Amino acid sequence: MVASSAVCVACAGPLLAVGDAKADDRTAATAAAVVPGALVHGSGHWTLGRRDTARMLLYGELVGIGAMGAGFGTLYVTGASRKIAAPAIASAIFGTGLFVVSWLADIDGSATDGLGQPRRVLPPIEASLGLRFVKQPAFADQALVVTGFDLRLGRVRVSPEGWFGAGRVNERLRLETAYRFAGATTRRAPDGSFIDVTVAGVRHAFPADRFATSSVELGVSGRYDLARIHLPGSFADGSIGYALMRHDYAGAPSDATEQLLARWAYGVWIGRPSSTWGEVSVFYEHRHDGYAAGFVQPGLFSGVLGSFGGRALAWLTEDLGALAEAQIGAGIVAGASVLVRQPVMP
Amino acid sequence: MRLVGFALGLALASSCMHVAEDRTRDDERIGHVHTAAIDVDVDDGAACVRSLAPVRLRAQTPSPVIRIRAPVERIRLTIDNVLPDATLSTGTLVDDLGRTKTWEVPLQSGEVAVSVHAPDETSRAPYRFALLADVQEDIDRVGDIYARMNEDPAIRFVLFSGDLTRRGTEDELIEFERRERELRVPLYATLGNHELGADEVYFQRMYGRANFNFVFRDVAFTLLDSASATIDPRAFGWLETWLERGRGRTHVVAMHIPPFDPLGTRNGAFASRAEASKVVAALAAGGVDLTLYGHIHSFYAYENAGIPAYISGGGGAVPERLDGIGRNYLTVDVDPAARKILGVSVVRID
Numbered sequence: 232m233v234a235s236s237a238v239c240v241a242c243a244g245p246l247l248a249v250g251d252a253k254a255d256d257r258t259a260a261t262a263a264a265v266v267p268g269a270l271v272h273g274s275g276h277w278t279l280g281r282r283d284t285a286r287m288l289l290y291g292e293l294v295g296i297g298a299m300g301a302g303f304g305t306l307y308v309t310g311a312s313r314k315i316a317a318p319a320i321a322s323a324i325f326g327t328g329l330f331v332v333s334w335l336a337d338i339d340g341s342a343t344d345g346l347g348q349p350r351r352v353l354p355p356i357e358a359s360l361g362l363r364f365v366k367q368p369a370f371a372d373q374a375l376v377v378t379g380f381d382l383r384l385g386r387v388r389v390s391p392e393g394w395f396g397a398g399r400v401n402e403r404l405r406l407e408t409a410y411r412f413a414g415a416t417t418r419r420a421p422d423g424s425f426i427d428v429t430v431a432g433v434r435h436a437f438p439a440d441r442f443a444t445s446s447v448e449l450g451v452s453g454r455y456d457l458a459r460i461h462l463p464g465s466f467a468d469g470s471i472g473y474a475l476m477r478h479d480y481a482g483a484p485s486d487a488t489e490q491l492l493a494r495w496a497y498g499v500w501i502g503r504p505s506s507t508w509g510e511v512s513v514f515y516e517h518r519h520d521g522y523a524a525g526f527v528q529p530g531l532f533s534g535v536l537g538s539f540g541g542r543a544l545a546w547l548t549e550d551l552g553a554l555a556e557a558q559i560g561a562g563i564v565a566g567a568s569v570l571v572r573q574p575v576m577p
Numbered sequence: 578m579r580l581v582g583f584a585l586g587l588a589l590a591s592s593c594m595h596v597a598e599d600r601t602r603d604d605e606r607i608g609h610v611h612t613a614a615i616d617v618d619v620d621d622g623a624a625c626v627r628s629l630a631p632v633r634l635r636a637q638t639p640s641p642v643i644r645i646r647a648p649v650e651r652i653r654l655t656i657d658n659v660l661p662d663a664t665l666s667t668g669t670l671v672d673d674l675g676r677t678k679t680w681e682v683p684l685q686s687g688e689v690a691v692s693v694h695a696p697d698e699t700s701r702a703p704y705r706f707a708l709l710a711d712v713q714e715d716i717d718r719v720g721d722i723y724a725r726m727n728e729d730p731a732i733r734f735v736l737f738s739g740d741l742t743r744r745g746t747e748d749e750l751i752e753f754e755r756r757e758r759e760l761r762v763p764l765y766a767t768l769g770n771h772e773l774g775a776d777e778v779y780f781q782r783m784y785g786r787a788n789f790n791f792v793f794r795d796v797a798f799t800l801l802d803s804a805s806a807t808i809d810p811r812a813f814g815w816l817e818t819w820l821e822r823g824r825g826r827t828h829v830v831a832m833h834i835p836p837f838d839p840l841g842t843r844n845g846a847f848a849s850r851a852e853a854s855k856v857v858a859a860l861a862a863g864g865v866d867l868t869l870y871g872h873i874h875s876f877y878a879y880e881n882a883g884i885p886a887y888i889s890g891g892g893g894a895v896p897e898r899l900d901g902i903g904r905n906y907l908t909v910d911v912d913p914a915a916r917k918i919l920g921v922s923v924v925r926i927d
Contacts, residue, residue: 310874310897317842368595368810369852437851442858444850476841478854483861484883488850489841525848527805529596531744531774534806534834534848561807561848563594 252279252344260341264334268341272333275341284340287460291333298326317491320535321471324517328495332467335497335513336457345464347500347508349423349456353415354572357381359554361568363394365522367561370440373401377568385418386411388427394522400439403522407431414454417575423456423466423500433474435520441481444520448474450492468496468514476520493517493537501545509545509552516540516558523560540564549574597809600768600778600802604786604812608641615647624656625785631655635784637765638791639663639734642692647684655679658763659693660734666692676763701795701914705731707924708831708889708907709764710738710871713771715893715904716752722892722906722926723760732908733793734762738871739769739804739833740894741784746775750783765791767800769833769871771894788812790819795913797823801832806848808832808856816856820863827916828865829909835870835888839877857882867909867918876902876923887921903927 252260256279264275272292273285302323309315358380366372379392387410394403407429414425429450436443450472457465472492479485498512517537519525526536538560546552552570557563608619610626617626617634623641624634632645633655645652654668657677664670668680668691682689697704707726712719726732742749745768757764768787772780781787787802788809799819801808808816820828836853838846847853860868861882868886875897877888890897891905904926910919 307895309899310895311843311845312897312899313840313843313875314899316840320843366594367849367852368598369807369813369849369855435851437855440855440858441862442854444854473842476850478837478850478857478882480854480858480861480882483858484880486837486854486857486881488837490850491842491844519844519846519848520850524851525806525844527594527596527807527848529599529773529805531770533596533770533804534846535844536848559594561594561852 257342261338264338264341268337269334272330272337275337279341281461284461285337288333288337291329291336295326295329295331295333298322299330300326302326320491321493324493324495324515325469325471328467328469328515331515332495332497336462336465336467339465339497339499340457340462343464345458345462345499347464347502347510348504349415349458349466349500350504350508351415351422352419352504352575353383353417354575355383355417357570357572359568359570361554361566363522363564363566366563367522367524369561370437371400373397375401375403377566379405383417386416401435401437403433403435405431405433409452422458424454424459426451426453429470429472433520443479444476445479446474446476446490446520448472448492452494465497465499466510466512468494468498468512470494474518474520490520491517496542498542504546507545507547509543511541511543513541514539516560519560521558521560522564523558523562525560527561536560544570546570546572595809596805597802597807597812600781600787600804601809601811603778603781604788604802607781607786615645618644620644621791622786622789623791625782627657627783633657636693636763637785637789639695639763639793640693640698640791642690644688644690645682645684646688648687649684651681651683652689653679654682654691656693658765660695660763661761662696664694664696666694675761676758695793698794703910703912703914703919704733704794705729705908705910707732707735708738708869708887708909709735709892710769710833711740711771711874711890711894712742712753712892713740713894714743716742716749716756718893719753719756720759722904723756725924725926726906727759727761729908731910732762735760735764735906736798736800736829736831736869737764737766738800738831738869738889739767740771740871740890740892741766741769741780743771744774745772745778745780747779747783750779754783765798765800767802767831767833768804770804770806773804788815790815790822792823792826795826796911797826797828799823799828799830801830803832803834803836803847806834806846807852813856813859816859817863820859820865824864825916827867827911827913827918828863829867829869829911829918830860830865831869833870834872835868835881835886837881838873839879839888845873857884860884866916867921869907869909873897875900876905876907878921885918885921889923891926 268274273288277285305319452470496514523538540558608622668682672679
């Protein structure tokens with residue numbers, strides 16, 4: 232993996248030089264990435280003459296359609312059978328992610344040759360403090376203070392996080408630990424790709440409504456630096472996991488449930504880690520237990536889908552940054568945080 | 578520019594979060610029609626007004642109370658979906674088709690208040706009702722299920738917890754109701770997500786409220802609209818009132834989408850686990866004795882917050898395979914005097 236990463240990073244050098252496409256070519260390529268690119272992913276890069284990348288994006292689309300077809304088809308044919316629903320849903324989510332990411336990557340890569348580079352080394356500690364506004368029809372609107380930090384000890388990361396509502400009407404505590412099998416830690420990595428195994432515990436209390444939920448989660452998450460397919464400055468994220476949940480009620484027996492965890496994202500880096508740097512991403516989050524929860528809409532289909540969102544973070548100096556994010560499902564979550572970190576040599 | 582677009586998107590999305598709000602507002606209007614010629618008001622919206630000339634209603638509970646004001650001496654009143662042995666407090670029965678009855682009702686000074694009654698409504702002896710859900714595209718075959726129900730004389734009425742049709746169009750609902758006439762007893766239905774696929778929610782126009790509550794033989798029944806995988810906050814407020822009112826009685830709550838799917842990784846359930854917990858916590862605190870759901874096309878028996886919970890989505894929609902269940906409905910035996918659910922049985926059709 233490290234070797235292949237090195238090769239791809241080496242490939243990315245000349246590609247940045249190839250990025251001298253004329254503005255008119257880029258406009259035409261970006262338009263082609265939208266139409267017919269929405270149906271044939273890679274159309275933008277094909278227009279730019281980047282046939283290898285175009286083919287990879289098309290393959291991504293086709294694999295995505297295949298996974299979606301397998302997932303949704305299995306759900307339809309089996310009537311969402313209890314014996315096979317979870318892998319079928321995971322396949323549908325993976326396929327949808329691949330389909331969307333390959334399209335967004337075609338549009339983005341047609342419009343620019345990358346606006347930034349990944350962080351290849353991470354600080355031992357990063358901390359955040361911010362505010363989130365949560366609007367959920369089922370609960371009172373609220374503002375929550377959100378704070379947490381990432382502590383990295385070699386390949387291990389420990390990340391406690393807390394969401395605190397005024398008057399303690401709502402409180403969500405999460406402790407995640409992760410082991411990074413590959414990718415940037417406090418030691419330099421060849422590119423922005425990584426793969427983690429995560430274990431987490433969550434306690435979410437709603438004292439005013441006389442209930443609380445707790446969960447234990449196990450998952451695998453990763454990031455693929457798309458420079459590996461000649462799309463420098465962009466990345467795709469994916470994760471899959473499983474959660475066991477417990478619902479505690481005042482004066483009534485508890486319930487145990489489970490939850491499929493899955494997430495995908497497409498994002499870009501902006502700037503160089505040695506100066507002002509940031510990353511922007513859009514994502515799909517399948518979990519139904521967060522503040523945003525699952526997606527609802529007025530028509531036939533509500534409940535199964537998760538939430539959608541966007542996230543932007545920027546390190547403005549070597550130790551100070553900002554994060555803004557918004558997410559919509561059954562509720563809306565939006566807000567920002569201030570970030571601080573122990574400076575590192577990029 | 579991108580930020581402005583994102584902000585506009587968020588604002589639009591915010592307005593789309595209250596996905597069931599229009600239906601709860603419509604619930605409040607159901608059973609109340611006022612024109613220059615006639616006023617009809619049904620207490621608690623327990624029946625929907627289908628026409629005014631002649632006056633025709635569809636009952637959604639066993640004992641609706643109807644108030645009519647019109648500058649005439651008599652009025653002909655037809656009520657669909659009544660108990661076969663129902664009577665009217667005032668008036669002469671002029672046509673009896675079992676579940677549909679017509680009475681000639683005299684008005685005093687241009688007004689009258691009438692109520693539908695069942696001969697056994699004050700009895701506290703045990704009785705049985707049935708639960709059915711998720712017929713969807715299988716309307717042509719639902720007659721099999723009704724025939725089986727008709728063979729059981731103990732069934733007093735049927736609760737239907739959503740997905741009568743495939744998309745909720747007017748034509749589909751007309752066809753569903755045409756088939757429903759094969760049923761001997763009334764069917765009290767709330768809607769499911771498959772009633773939300775048309776240009777408007779015809780269910781409420783044709784069947785009545787999506788959220789309602791009634792008491793029959795000292796057992797409280799609450800049907801809720803969870804068709805959008807959520808309960809509208811206004812409906813949750815009604816639920817709290819109905820729970821309070823139902824204290825001391827056996828209380829049965831039915832809705833289409835269950836708060837929790839027994840198979841959590843599938844999440845054929847509320848969109849928000851937190852909201853699901855809130856609703857279940859409220860049901861437990863309110864002393865609910867039984868929860869009944871649809872949406873999942875199989876049969877499941879489990880508990881939520883210690884309350885027995887059953888999913889019966891076996892009305893004929895694409896079935897959950899590999900479960901060995903097939904089409905099914907439930908029968909529930911209740912004992913009002915003992916304040917007990919005596920038993921819940923699954924009846925297999927195929």
